[in-house]
Amino acid sequence: MFDYDEWITHITEVPEDKLRLLGIEGARERTRREAQTSAEQAQAEVVKELQDAGKLPLPDALTDPEELPADTSDVPEWVDPGVDHSAMYREGDIVRHNGRIVRSTHKGLNSWEPGALGLDGRIWEDITPAETTEDPATGETITEWRPGIAVTAGMKLTYNGATYEVIQAHTTASHWLPDALPALYKKL
Structure with missing residues (x-):
């Protein structure tokens, strides 16, 4: 894990020429991250448009949390889409994974396995009906x-x-x- 206090202590020891380089690289990284986010959003929009037009298949998922079937085994099981963008889940898609019902909350194309990265809530939301x-x-x-x-x-x-x-x-x-x-x- 990144320790800011430790890092800031050591940065005072970095020579001026290296410090300038760090500033440039930091700016490049910020630009790269912003561009990546924009590219992911644009990619998701193109895939969505093609899916909505019937030119690409939709992933097997439900989309309305108000209409979950009484038998949760009727909710489609999460399938790893790999790198197939048309198989990736869209925001709002609902699937079953490890006995739970989850809804994609990711704004772009979601290829993450629910719960695998500890990102639930930001990537997947558990909407399993309470017993x-x-x-x-x-x-x-x-x-x-x-x-x-x-x-x-x-x-x-x-x-x-x-x-x-x-x-x-x-x-x-x-x-x-x-x-x-x-x-x-x-x-x-």
Whole structure:
């Protein structure tokens, strides 16, 4: 991982001629990154236009999160598109991967495997419907906790075998676990 404090300490030791070179290379890298982003967006637009015109096939994916089938096994499985741009997923495409339902949130063409790079949320969003059960004693609905669920105060969630009541409305996140946040959850 890049350590800015360590780097800035050593930069004071770099000779002036090398420091100028670093400035030039840094500017070149910024320009390259900007151009790459523009090129990826243009490429995605061309592929989308050709797919929409029927000249390129679309990847096997759903596109409407409101119309997910009741049986999630009916959601198309993620397929590695490799370097085939026409097989890459578009923003909004929905597929199944490792038992989860995910939606592409990447603005360009998405060839990344869901979860593989730890970039979920920026590349893929988990939209797996939450599992619910009914409490036999009270008849209340209890939802299985997972990241990405919009919860309201009073809602009941299960997490790691325990039941929690939501204290404050929020959207669950992987770093806000029920057993660690008494400000958001009350263990029942």
